[in-house]
Amino acid sequence: xxxxxxxxxxxxxxxxxxxxxxxxxxxxxxxxxxxxxxxxxxxxxxxxxxxxxxxxxxxxxxxxxxxxxxxxxxxxxxxxxxxxxxxxxxxxxxxxxxxxxxxxxxxxxxxxxxxxxxxxxxxxxxxxxxxxxxxxxxxxxxxxxxxxxxxxxxxxxxxxxxxxxxxxxxxxxxxxxxxxxxxxxxxxxxxxxxxxxxxxxxxxxxxxxxxxxxxxxxxxxxxxxxxxxxxxxxxxxxxxxxxxxxxxxxxxxxxxxxxxxxxxxxxxxxxxxxxxxxxxxxxxxxxxxxxxxxxxxxxxxxxxxxxxxxxxxxxxxxxxxxxxxxxxxxxxxxxxxxxxxxxxxxxxxxxxxxxxxxxxxxxxxxxxxxxxxxxxxxxxxxxxxxxxxxxxxxxxxxxxxxxxxxxxxxxxxxxxxxxxxxxxxxxxxxxxxxxxxxxxxxxxxxxxxxxxxxxx
Amino acid sequence: xxxxxxxxxxxxxxxxxxxxxxxxxxxxxxxxxxxxxxxxxxxxxxxxxxxxxxxxxxxxxxxxxxxxxxxxxxxxxxxxxxxxxxxxxxxxxxxxxxxxxxxxxxxxxxxxxxxxxxxxxxxxxxxxxxxxxxxxxxxxxxxxxxxxxxxxxxxxxxxxxxxxxxxxxxxxxxxxxxxxxxxxxxxxxxxxxxxxxxxxxxxxxxxxxxxxxxxxxxxxxxxxxxxxxxxxxxxxxxxxxxxxxxxxxxxxxxxxxxxxxxxxxxxxxxxxxxxxxxxxxxxxxxxxxxxxxxxxxxxxxxxxxxxxxxxxxxxxxxxxxxxxxxxxxxxx
Numbered sequence: 001x002x003x004x005x006x007x008x009x010x011x012x013x014x015x016x017x018x019x020x021x022x023x024x025x026x027x028x029x030x031x032x033x034x035x036x037x038x039x040x041x042x043x044x045x046x047x048x049x050x051x052x053x054x055x056x057x058x059x060x061x062x063x064x065x066x067x068x069x070x071x072x073x074x075x076x077x078x079x080x081x082x083x084x085x086x087x088x089x090x091x092x093x094x095x096x097x098x099x100x101x102x103x104x105x106x107x108x109x110x111x112x113x114x115x116x117x118x119x120x121x122x123x124x125x126x127x128x129x130x131x132x133x134x135x136x137x138x139x140x141x142x143x144x145x146x147x148x149x150x151x152x153x154x155x156x157x158x159x160x161x162x163x164x165x166x167x168x169x170x171x172x173x174x175x176x177x178x179x180x181x182x183x184x185x186x187x188x189x190x191x192x193x194x195x196x197x198x199x200x201x202x203x204x205x206x207x208x209x210x211x212x213x214x215x216x217x218x219x220x221x222x223x224x225x226x227x228x229x230x231x232x233x234x235x236x237x238x239x240x241x242x243x244x245x246x247x248x249x250x251x252x253x254x255x256x257x258x259x260x261x262x263x264x265x266x267x268x269x270x271x272x273x274x275x276x277x278x279x280x281x282x283x284x285x286x287x288x289x290x291x292x293x294x295x296x297x298x299x300x301x302x303x304x305x306x307x308x309x310x311x312x313x314x315x316x317x318x319x320x321x322x323x324x325x326x327x328x329x330x331x332x333x334x335x336x337x338x339x340x341x342x343x344x345x346x347x348x349x350x351x352x353x354x355x356x357x358x359x360x361x362x363x364x365x366x367x368x369x370x371x372x373x374x375x376x377x378x379x380x381x382x383x384x385x386x387x388x389x390x391x392x393x394x395x396x397x398x399x400x401x402x403x404x405x406x407x408x409x410x411x412x413x414x415x416x417x418x419x420x421x422x423x424x425x426x427x428x429x430x431x432x433x434x435x436x437x438x439x440x441x442x443x444x445x446x447x448x449x450x451x452x453x454x455x456x
Numbered sequence: 457x458x459x460x461x462x463x464x465x466x467x468x469x470x471x472x473x474x475x476x477x478x479x480x481x482x483x484x485x486x487x488x489x490x491x492x493x494x495x496x497x498x499x500x501x502x503x504x505x506x507x508x509x510x511x512x513x514x515x516x517x518x519x520x521x522x523x524x525x526x527x528x529x530x531x532x533x534x535x536x537x538x539x540x541x542x543x544x545x546x547x548x549x550x551x552x553x554x555x556x557x558x559x560x561x562x563x564x565x566x567x568x569x570x571x572x573x574x575x576x577x578x579x580x581x582x583x584x585x586x587x588x589x590x591x592x593x594x595x596x597x598x599x600x601x602x603x604x605x606x607x608x609x610x611x612x613x614x615x616x617x618x619x620x621x622x623x624x625x626x627x628x629x630x631x632x633x634x635x636x637x638x639x640x641x642x643x644x645x646x647x648x649x650x651x652x653x654x655x656x657x658x659x660x661x662x663x664x665x666x667x668x669x670x671x672x673x674x675x676x677x678x679x680x681x682x683x684x685x686x687x688x689x690x691x692x693x694x695x696x697x698x699x700x701x702x703x704x705x706x707x708x709x710x711x712x713x714x715x716x717x718x719x720x721x722x723x724x725x726x727x728x729x730x731x732x733x734x735x736x737x738x739x740x741x742x743x744x745x746x747x748x749x750x751x752x753x754x755x756x757x758x759x760x761x762x763x764x765x766x767x768x769x770x771x772x773x774x775x776x777x778x779x780x781x782x783x784x785x786x787x788x
Contacts, residue, residue: 061559067512068555072548074522079541082534085526090752093527097756100523101763104516109767109774112509117777165749394534396541404545411549415556422563 003398005390008080011405013375015072017368018412022066024367027141027186028193029059030134032220037127050213051220054430055197058423060115065419067108072408080401081382083392088164088383091157091172092147099143107136138186145185149178151383152374153246164386176246180239181374187232188370191331192363194228197221198338199360200427202353209431219342222356225335233328237292243377244293247384248302249311250377254321255289256282256314260303264289269322272314277304279318312379316372324369327362334359361420463754464747467528468736470760471521476725478517480622480718485511487623489554489580490616491642492573499635500573504558506630506782511558513771515551527756529746532736539598540590547586554579581616588615595661595728597738607660614653621646622721625713628702630782636703636710643713644699651692654724658685661731665738668731681730688723691716 033055040048074096077085085092113121113129121129156171157164166172198221204214244251251257256267258277266288270279290299304311338352348356382389394401485507493499526533537544557576561569592608593599624646627639662669671677695716702709734742747753 057563061556061563064512064555064559067515068552071515071519071551074519074526075537075544075548077526078530078533078537079544082538085530085533089527089530090749093530093748094752094756094759097523097527098759100516100520101759101767104519105513105767106770108513108516109770111512112774113777116509120777163749166752166755169755394538396538400541404542407545407549411552415552418556418560418564422560425565426563 004396004401005393007398007401007405008393009389011401011408012076012080014405014408014412015069015076017371018408018416019066019069019073020367020371021364021416022062022069023137023141024185024189024192024363025196026059026062026066026193027137027189028191029055029062029196030130030137031190032193032197032224033059034127034130034134035220036217037130041123041127047212047216050211051217054213054426055217056115057426058196058200060111061419061422063107063111065415069412079396080394081392082394083387084382087162087387087392088151090163090165091150094166094169095143095147095150095173099140103136103140103143107133107140110136141185141189142182145182146173146175146178149181150175152181152378153177154383154386159386164383177239177242180235180242184232184235184239184370187228187235188363188367190228191225191232192367194221194224195331195335195356195359195363196361198225198356199358200423202348202356203360203424204427204431205348206350206353206357207428207431214430218348218356222335222338222342225331226339229328229332229335233332236325236328241293247377249304249307250317250374251293252302252304252307253312253314253317253377254373255293255301256318257289257301257303259305260300262290262300263287263298264301266292270318272318274314310380312377316376320369320373320376324366324373327366327369331359331362331366460747460750461744463750463757464528464743465734466757467524467747467753468734468743470764471524471528472725472729474517474521474524476722478514478521479618479725480721481510481514481517483619483622483721484626484714485514485623486554486580486584487619487621488626489576489623490584490620491623491627491639492577492580493638494570494573494577499638502631502635502782503627504561504576506627508558509774509778511555513774515555528748528753529736529741529743530748532741532746535737535741536594536598540593543586543589543593547583547590550579550582550586552579554583584616584619585612588612591615594738595657596664597740603664607664610653610656614650614657617646617649617653618721618724621650622714622717625717629711629714632703632707632781640699640702640713644696647692647696647699650720651689654685654688654692658727665731667735667739671731681727684723684727684730688720688727691720691723695720 033052036048036052036055039045040052077092110129110132114126114133117129118126150172153176154164155175156166156168158167159165197217201214201218201221205218240251255264256270256272256279257264258279263286265284265286267279268283268285270282270284272279287297290301291297293299293301304314334355338348338356341348341352378384380388380390382392488503488507492503522533525536553575557572557579561572561576564572589608589612592611593604595611596604596607621643624639624642628636628643631639662672672681695713698709698712698716702713704710732738734744736743736746
């Protein structure tokens with residue numbers, strides 16, 4: 001049984017990790033596309049259409065990867081975690097159902113119009129279709145994060161004969177951690193998309209693309225990142241305080257607080273050791289953790305000793321959290337550095353371009369690290385205090401799970417490689433082949449009146 | 457407003473509806489994938505262009521069907537998917553491959569396009585074969601015997617043929633010229649093979665499931681139920697005659713094969729549904745035994761009643777936008 005348990009966990013983690021890569025781009029990217037399209041409608045300048053056209057291809061590919069990897073998830077609940085639906089299906093079912101009904105169909109149908117109907121419908125309708133897809137993707141995030149948050153901080157239910165029944169749907173949907181997690185994830189997606197846009201645009205410029213479109217998208221990406229990244233630090237802090245209130249054991253593991261203490265230090269780095277319950281080589285700032293989390297340098301933090309057998313493994317949370325925060329800091333630094341350069345001279349240095357190219361997929365690293373912290377941080381429970389992960393697992397033969405796991409891993413490795421190569425190939429290609437007009441080569445914004453034949 | 461027992465019936469109805477819509481809609485785009493002629497670049501592009509704006513939404517009906525099974529009958533969801541673990545997982549790989557191949561082929565170097573076309577075709581084939589196999593195992597009550605496997609293999613071929621048939625009917629509707637002629641040829645072949653397949657299922661199904669046999673032989677239900685295969689066969693013959701006369705001048709009647717095939721799909725689906733209702737896991741679990749808590753079902757039902765008409769409306773809207781023969785598919 002232990003084998004099926006671990007294999008199923010790894011398989012679920014592999015599936016959902018692979019899946020989240022793509023929505024985390026597409027949720028943010030589609031709003032940028034709306035922005036490009038609206039700018040085009042307002043100014044009539046073909047460069048906005050060109051920006052749209054390049055990024056809508058990236059979006060289409062990303063969206064397709066997200067859809068197909070997402071279908072896998074709806075099967076996994078039944079195949080690997082039958083206990084989940086049997087015990088909390090009365091809550092999880094409707095929330096998933098609303099996601100499919102209100103979001104999936106809308107996204108998928110209007111995506112067809114957005115991608116292929118530019119010449120068949122009026123421009124405003126095409127813009128509207130783009131906006132509907134944007135609303136759909138965010139709505140999808142709304143429902144799935146509501147369910148995920150409910151699993152972290154369940155509310156509004158009662159347990160009858162071992163099965164969870166819904167009592168108050170508003171309390172279930174807007175459970176205590178949901179608003180924080182939703183905003184945190186939406187901003188994360190915005191940042192992931194803006195670094196992707198900035199990074200690939202920087203790559204185009206670095207490769208000698210002197211057209212106007214990549215400069216515009218570079219600016220859009222950099223400024224969006226420069227605003228969202230610090231905002232995320234603030235929202236993340238609030239999310240952390242919310243976690244302290246509802247899941248103190250998660251915070252204790254993140255901060256490496258082994259024993260309840262007053263005036264706890266902030267461990268910048270170290271190696272947590274669960275056997276000896278100490279953190280080796282700890283680099284600490286005295287009283288800082290208490291100050292951040294309780295706003296009092298002598299405030300008391302509950303330690304892991306209070307949650308014996310009920311707390312998550314320390315190492316993944318400790319390191320995961322530091323990776324997320326570290327990448328976040330780096331993002332703020334790079335985004336501000338580049339925004340400052342663009343502000344001052346409307347151009348980026350080679351160093352700035354290189355930094356952005358290096359950070360193209362930094363959003364993925366931070367998002368994954370963050371999700372590992374929050375999901376591993378819920379262990380040993382699948383639904384906090386209600387259902388243990390080990391009690392939900394299937395009884396199918398481990399060999400079958402091993403087989404499918406390796407199949408998934410191979411497929412994912414191939415697809416991820418193909419995805420990354422294709423994005424950079426598209427960028428390189430657009431350096432050469434995308435048609436441009438002479439006046440667009442200049443860096444000044446000389447907008448011209450709308451001409452129906454241009455840029456379409 | 458809805459009695460508890462009615463809720464289960466409503467939800468199995470909704471689930472059946474989404475399975476049927478899925479079989480028709482994703483059926484044609486899977487069929488187009490299965491038929492993809494690897495040697496003809498121009499026809500490949502046309503065929504893929506004909507399904508481009510739709511495949512994504514079509515696949516969503518599968519998510520809805522599985523979602524409804526999960527929401528309304530969670531116990532059945534886990535019994536069925538546990539029993540079908542391997543074919544379901546392989547089907548998912550097929551769906552993944554085909555979904556992404558569709559996008560990659562248009563974006564990679566010309567030399568790699570052929571590879572992604574192969575992946576697209578293989579993914580479509582894997583998906584439809586697995587779905588047919590799973591349908592066969594379901595009908596056989598998840599029995600692990602040689603007979604059950606043989607029947608499931610036949611069912612895999614049958615479903616693949618069915619998808620190829622509706623796929624070629626779609627192409628007759630959406631294309632013209634040489635490709636349309638080819639599609640007419642494919643449709644005739646598939647129709648004949650489907651004929652044989654449906655006879656096979658009609659014989660085997662009552663023989664292995666006692667309750668099905670009872671229904672098919674007892675009056676008055678037998679009267680209605682036997683009308684279904686009869687209608688199915690008449691339609692198949694009619695379809696074959698129609699295909700024989702196509703294409704007509706001004707492309708009259710190019711929509712007929714698609715419409716007839718949809719009705720044939722509905723007949724096959726109705727036959728299966730009437731054979732198994734109210735079992736959700738044949739011989740093991742009825743819909744009433746498997747249903748979730750009524751309060752939760754009511755909560756989602758209200759949403760569904762409001763949202764599903766909207767979904768249908770904008771789906772029709774999207775088909776109207778892309779009405780007519782396929783043009784070059786260009787991203788904008």
